Amino acid sequence: MAMSNITGSFQLMKSLNRSLVLNKIRSAGAVSRAEIAKETKLTPPTVTKLVGELIESNLVKESDMGTSKGGRKPVLLTINDRQFxxxxxxxxxxxxxxxxxxxxxxxxxxxxxxxxxxxxxxxxxxxxxxxxxxxxxxxxxxxxxxxxxxxxxxxxxxxxxxxxxxxxxxxxxxxxxxxxxxxxxxxxxxxxxxxxxxxxxxxWFGAGRGFDNLICVNVGVGIGAGIIFNNRLYHGNNSVAGEVGHTIIDLNGRKCSCGSYGCLQTVAGGDSIAERAIRELSFGRKSLLMNKTSTRDEISGELIYQCAIEGDELSQDILSETGKYLGIGMTNMINLMNPAKLIIGGGVSKADNFILDPLKEVVSKKALTDEVKNTDITKSELEDRAxxxxxxxxxxxxxxxxxxxxxx
Amino acid sequence: MAMSNITGSFQLMKSLNRSLVLNKIRSAGAVSRAEIAKETKLTPPTVTKLVGELIESNLVKESDMGTSKGGRKPVLLTINDRQFxxxxxxxxxxxxxxxxxxxxxxxxxxxxxxxxxxxxxxxxxxxxxxxxxxxxxxxxxxxxxxxxxxxxxxxxxxxxxxxxxxxxxxxxxxxxxxxxxxxxxxxxxxxxxxxxxxxxxxxWFGAGRGFDNLICVNVGVGIGAGIIFNNRLYHGNNSVAGEVGHTIIDLNGRKCSCGSYGCLQTVAGGDSIAERAIRELSFGRKSLLMNKTSTRDEISGELIYQCAIEGDELSQDILSETGKYLGIGMTNMINLMNPAKLIIGGGVSKADNFILDPLKEVVSKKALTDEVKNTDITKSELEDRAxxxxxxxxxxxxxxxxxxxxxx
DNA sequence: AGATTTTAATTAAGTGGCATAAAAATGAAA
DNA sequence: TTTCATTTTTATGCCACTTAATTAAAATCT
Incomplete structure (x- = not known):
């Protein structure tokens, strides 16, 4: 199908404007009809009518009066959050x-x-x-x-x-x-x-508010990305888009569960963190991890995050290395998709900045242009509730x- | 800005429908008003009116009569391609x-x-x-x-x-x-x-007709991608999107002109093809390339394509290797963006299938799911005119x- | 305090562009 | 020739918006 196959119609017009008004109320928290009109470029009567219908359907309610700006006080509208x-x-x-x-x-x-x-x-x-x-x-x-x-x-x-x-x-x-x-x-x-x-x-509710083009990466055992274009999720042709964990960054790397070699996941996924710790310990390096565990199986990403925060050098080194590898994957993604914002979530949120800082450093060194080197990268705000x-x-x-x- | 900030209005409605009609005529080559109405779900009177305006503005013209399907013959409309x-x-x-x-x-x-x-x-x-x-x-x-x-x-x-x-x-x-x-x-x-x-x-005019979500990769000295989502070019936040040539696929690879190490470009870009040939020749391998050149500087991608087509084994091997590396880069891109179609263009078009076949093979082996393994990959149709x-x-x-x- | 100004919201009338219905145009089939 | 099918146009209605005017309510000025 070529083209923006959108047939203009009255329904479309109305739905568009209804959504526009509804969303303005939602994202603002509380706004007056007058302000909605100003910001949406709809006329006051139109806004009045649409708001009326939204109130009718119980989605919106009138709440407090706003403060006057030299005239009649505005009636503030909010989402009727006790109804649905x-x-x-x-x-x-x-x-x-x-x-x-x-x-x-x-x-x-x-x-x-x-x-x-x-x-x-x-x-x-x-x-x-x-x-x-x-x-x-x-x-x-x-x-x-x-x-x-x-x-x-x-x-x-x-x-x-x-x-x-x-x-x-x-x-x-x-x-x-x-x-x-x-x-x-x-x-x-x-x-x-x-x-x-x-x-x-x-x-909608976290670090991505105000952006309309971002990527959010979930770093856990696997590494997946959610891609937002034009305020919408991008799924790709078979809902597979975002599999950044299985992008290959090391041609001669280790075998991944997917069968390929050198996937990002093999060097920056949750399992690789624990494995790296076990290897380092087997080389005889000292670490808090030794005191806190009795068998290898007890060594987990979470524990390493914990130890890093408590000042354990080995744990910090491991997370730093993970961050660097992750940074390579993120750089690739940034060079390819140039998002306005990159949000790192998943277990990593618990690792304080031990992963995020080296990640950012790699991006700022390796991304292609000055602008993308400075891509806005933060960790998830919603953390484990994301x-x-x-x-x-x-x-x-x-x-x-x-x-x-x-x-x- | 949160939200599809689109204000519904009469202008929008009309522009939408005007574009819809205009594009139907363009993409079909020649259609009747009745058919446009059917396909766009606009009503016949609306189509008549919009077509009238398009004819008025000289963008569209009435051409031949179509064949009757048991009633009045349709008047076929075409783009007025001698006017603009x-x-x-x-x-x-x-x-x-x-x-x-x-x-x-x-x-x-x-x-x-x-x-x-x-x-x-x-x-x-x-x-x-x-x-x-x-x-x-x-x-x-x-x-x-x-x-x-x-x-x-x-x-x-x-x-x-x-x-x-x-x-x-x-x-x-x-x-x-x-x-x-x-x-x-x-x-x-x-x-x-x-x-x-x-x-x-x-x-619009090549291998991507009928798709609304595709990636077209231009393989030359550099390797750049054009990303199409919803029938539109995707630029990213700073117009940098698509720089697949500078995605890192080999952590221990050679230094790239961008300063990073192991960029796709260093192993699959035009220069790397010639370099690989020179290296192989220096190891004493026989090749048509020797007969056709007197100095190293004469060895170019084009020449290698030519020799490969003429049956030169070394050239074919080199292109095959290039195709494999390119395949890694394409696999990464496919896993990340899952396009409906991938078009390979640039110099590669001249390399027959010596590059494309190994590329496809790598994708079919390394991409994540069965569906993306079978991603539709073809070479550019417009070739050097693309x-x-x-x-x-x-x-x-x-x-x-x-x-x-x-x-x- | 009362008059004036400003802002907010509603009401009333008008308009643009699409839809529905019906008719006209044209040709194939009976 | 009549009937039916298809394409296109004409006439009318309707929807959702806009513009203009009105009401409401508060701040500011005299």
């Missing part, structure tokens, strides 16, 4: 987290459950359903008030079909999450890759900014 | 090519001029202006009939300002192409990086699909 709610699930390698939030993604209740490695598709689905039901029960919210369920799932996800194509942590394939949950709880369900959910979460809030955000995005222009 | 024209320039490392085409990008006249390595900004600009004027004179087209000038420029280009930020081939910086040309010829001027122009050219036709296409894109929705 959204549910988000973060289906990670070792546990499922869940939250039920209001329309500002403010948490009302949360829940979590541990997973075992050899869980089956049915068990997993069942746990998700159970959690959704529990969140609803505990929060004491009516089901009609819930606008949808978002799922941030690790691995390869087909977001259109709502299927987890491949979940490496439990070696499961083709889990029909959307269909299963939809049938069980009778709510709209959205399924998305965890890094993509995270990116959307950071865009994916679950991101999952909620998928639901909110559908509510607040429906994809009117059928951009893929 | 566009100019494209390809400012390469060693020469400038220019074309003047009709609105279907069909060449009317062309021109080219050689450049010397130490050319100045003023000289370069002067040559461009001279060529534009010459194209107009020779074609005998009135200046009012020319809708604009597009420039595909190698190196780093700021397309918004129309400035060539850095042109590595002649070590020039900050050439204000747009302003200079605009002043001299008094026509709308668009300046774009060569790979990006190429991508747009292939999208950039210059792409330059024309920038002008046409502005005419046919103005950026109504201010997507960046």
């Amino acid at each position: 709610f959204a549910i988000g699930l973060d289906v990670g390698a070792r546990k499922i987290r869940g939250v039920l939030t209001d329309l500002n993604a403010k948490e009302i209740v949360n829940d979590q459950v541990d997973l075992h490695k050899d869980i089956s598709s049915d068990e997993l689905t069942m746990l998700m359903i159970k959690m959704i039901k529990s969140l609803i029960t505990v929060s004491n919210v009516k089901k009609e008030q819930i606008v949808g369920v978002g799922v941030g799932m690790h691995g390869i996800v087909d977001n259109e079909k709502g299927v987890a194509r491949f979940a490496p942590s439990y070696h499961l394939r083709e889990i029909p999450i959307k269909d299963s949950l939809k049938e069980a709880v009778n709510l709209p369900v959205f399924v998305e890759n965890d890094a993509k959910a995270m990116a959307l979460g950071e865009l 994916t679950v809030i991101g999952a909620v955000t998928i639901v909110l995005a559908d509510l607040f900014t429906p994809d009117l222009l059928n951009l893929k | 024209f566009a100019i494209g320039l390809d400012v390469g490392a060693r020469k400038i090519r220019g074309v003047l085409t009709d609105l279907n990008a069909k060449e009317i006249v062309n021109d080219q001029v050689d450049l010397h390595k130490d050319i100045s900004s003023d000289e370069l600009t002067m040559l461009m202006i001279k060529m534009i004027k010459s194209l107009i004179t020779v074609s005998n087209v009135k200046k009012e009939q020319i809708v604009g000038v597009g420039v595909g420029m190698h190196g780093i280009v700021d397309n918004e300002k129309g400035v060539a930020r850095f042109a590595p081939s002649y070590h020039l910086r900050e050439i204000p192409i747009k302003d200079s040309l605009k002043e001299a010829v008094n026509l709308p001027v668009f300046v774009e990086n060569d790979a990006k122009a190429m991508a747009l050219g292939e999208l 950039t210059v036709i792409g330059a024309v296409t920038i002008v046409l894109a502005d005419l046919f699909t103005p950026d109504l929705l201010n997507l960046k």
